[in-house]
Amino acid sequence: MMLTSEYRGPHLTLPNRVVMAPMTRLRSLPDGSPTADVADYYAQRATAALIVTEGIWPHSSGQSEAWVPGLQDSAHVAGWRRVTAAVHEAGGRIFAQLMHGGRKGHPLARIDGTLPAGPSAVSDRDVLHLIGGGKAESPTPREMSRAEIHAAVAHYAAAARNALAAGFDGVEIHGANSYLVHQFLADNTNLRTDEYGGSLSNRMRFALEVTDAIADVAGPERTGIRLSPANPQFGMYEADPAPLYRALVGELDRRGLAYLHLTDNDDYPALADLRPRWRGTLIANVGENRSATAAVTAEQALRAGHADLVSFGRSFIANPDLVHRITHDLPLAEYREDVLYGRTAQGYSDYPAWDAVCAGTSVA
Numbered sequence: 001m002m003l004t005s006e007y008r009g010p011h012l013t014l015p016n017r018v019v020m021a022p023m024t025r026l027r028s029l030p031d032g033s034p035t036a037d038v039a040d041y042y043a044q045r046a047t048a049a050l051i052v053t054e055g056i057w058p059h060s061s062g063q064s065e066a067w068v069p070g071l072q073d074s075a076h077v078a079g080w081r082r083v084t085a086a087v088h089e090a091g092g093r094i095f096a097q098l099m100h101g102g103r104k105g106h107p108l109a110r111i112d113g114t115l116p117a118g119p120s121a122v123s124d125r126d127v128l129h130l131i132g133g134g135k136a137e138s139p140t141p142r143e144m145s146r147a148e149i150h151a152a153v154a155h156y157a158a159a160a161r162n163a164l165a166a167g168f169d170g171v172e173i174h175g176a177n178s179y180l181v182h183q184f185l186a187d188n189t190n191l192r193t194d195e196y197g198g199s200l201s202n203r204m205r206f207a208l209e210v211t212d213a214i215a216d217v218a219g220p221e222r223t224g225i226r227l228s229p230a231n232p233q234f235g236m237y238e239a240d241p242a243p244l245y246r247a248l249v250g251e252l253d254r255r256g257l258a259y260l261h262l263t264d265n266d267d268y269p270a271l272a273d274l275r276p277r278w279r280g281t282l283i284a285n286v287g288e289n290r291s292a293t294a295a296v297t298a299e300q301a302l303r304a305g306h307a308d309l310v311s312f313g314r315s316f317i318a319n320p321d322l323v324h325r326i327t328h329d330l331p332l333a334e335y336r337e338d339v340l341y342g343r344t345a346q347g348y349s350d351y352p353a354w355d356a357v358c359a360g361t362s363v364a
Contacts, residue, residue, distance in 0.1 A: 032070030046092025055099025058159030064101030084167035102180030176228035
């Protein structure tokens, strides 16, 4: 099985090809530092070839909702250092995903209480967790000024520096799934007429500026990026994603990054179209509902040559030893929807590994 075979790429040497995808879980302290349970959660999953953390805001002005963690200050660095130390002690590798909410946010969901700002004043109508409890719909955001765009790029670079100080092995830029970088790329969320909107090169500009800023800090060999062409999540719209993403991937390929993390979907065969344009390591996120088992779809992507590694999300929630279960064709546990998001270890770091299941014990 290719999934469990070693991978040797330009910048990554990994014991298998099973990547843990980033997943928002809302386990942070009031200041945005990760809770103690976060270290346990990621360390339990350290047999993954690579762990990519949940999205972490680079600056409070990019916090998407309450209890999403940050990487802005020394307290955050100290909190994440405990996480990376636990993962490394367990033999794992971990990248920090930097995720700026852009238009996605709410003043009552943010530590600094600011109104969200994106490329244009277009709301996504998402319903967000608030700091005081409950949920509310995203308000209409402000349009970012040029100065705010430049500041956001600097925030990404500063957070990348903090990620290295916290012991992360690298940084992934969240350029997918309706967050800020994706908002600059998409047709209906970028209505700008300046140098950051309009033409393909202008719409790509922010993504490339962020990539270059982070690569200057971390090195291209420790910088990855995640993209999701044609992903309609939260009302995102791209009439014809192929020309833009072909051009963008071509530009990114020239930069010699650690990897491209690419989400495929039914509307645009991104893996088949963009793989020939990418010479480096490619991580595929192919969706875990397309076959009887997640491993089948992943193996198909590898054997088709569409990817070098495959990321799993939901399967890792209830299966901390997912690699072991795939290797030995063991049943996968189902996660509990009611405790997917929360403030405690319940439904987070209390899922037992297979050996504990057989012994009738729990890791809680």
